[in-house]
Amino acid sequence: MEFKQIEVTRTGPEDMIAVVSFSRPEKMNALTKVMEAELRLAFDQLDRDERVRVIVLTGKGRAFCAGMDIDELEVLPPGDIRAAEWMRPYDMNRRADYQARYTYMPAVRKPVISAVNGAAAGLGMVFALYSDICFASESAVFSTAFSKRGLIAEHGIAWILPRVVGPGHAADLLYSARKLTAPEALAMGMLNRVFPAETLLEETLKYAAELATTVSPRSLRVMKRQLWEAPCQTLSEAVMLANEEMFHSIESEDFSEGVRHFIEKRPARFTGK
Known part of the structure; x- marks a missing residue:
């Protein structure tokens, strides 16, 4: 507009x-x-x-x-x-x-x-x-x-x-x-x-x-949430959120791509998913 x-x-x-x-x-x-x-x-x-x-x-x-x-x-x-x-x-x-x-x-x-x-x-x-x-x-x-x-x-x-x-x-x-x-x-x-x-x-x-172009949009999205929520959390709460997000990140397409592009020695093609 x-x-x-x-x-x-x-x-x-x-x-x-x-x-x-x-x-x-x-x-x-x-x-x-x-x-x-x-x-x-x-x-x-x-x-x-x-x-x-x-x-x-x-x-x-x-x-x-x-x-x-x-x-x-x-x-x-x-x-x-x-x-x-x-x-x-x-x-x-x-x-x-x-x-x-x-x-x-x-x-x-x-x-x-x-x-x-x-x-x-x-x-x-x-x-x-x-x-x-x-x-x-x-x-x-x-x-x-x-x-x-x-x-x-x-x-x-x-x-x-x-x-x-x-x-x-x-x-x-x-x-x-x-x-x-x-x-x-x-x-x-x-x-x-x-x-x-x-x-x-x-x-x-x-x-x-x-x-x-070089890092996962999904990783950035989650890390941004972690960084801004941390001042309002206890250490225990921050660790619990990290553990939950780590579980989901390992299941993500961007994690698979992160491993593949490193092994294949090529630029990453992250989708944010």
């Missing part, structure tokens, strides 16, 4: 990589209700599209996402955050925790890689944190922003940020809302890799292509 404030393109081998771009470059990709709804719809569609194996999220122009559009934030009614459509899970087979307003990317079955090409503030930083993997350009800058707007730690960032950078760094970034450079974010563990601005998307797509 046609989108107004985001762009969705396909690329890579057999178009197995979907690139979702915030597309309001003149406004530093600040989030509006239109963009918010389009983004949720796009991720839902790509999650259901069996041709897509990896999703890359990035921004058009010089910013990734500069947070909520100030014109909309200024008139935002307090009750908006409690709207019924944001409070219910869409899929009862996945954790409701990961189906809220901005926490849905962990429930997407495919790997989500953020390619942070510029400013990522407020909700922009939230999106980056809920990605599975996060790359950034050397010029990218992050800020929680909330305390400087008289707001609080929104949308579960008080849960996810300490798990990514540790409680001390999380308190610093939330309390001060200071600007965080890409090299500092990398040192904190918030980023996986940092690239020159001119090669960021190219390098991200190269990595995405490796995931799309």
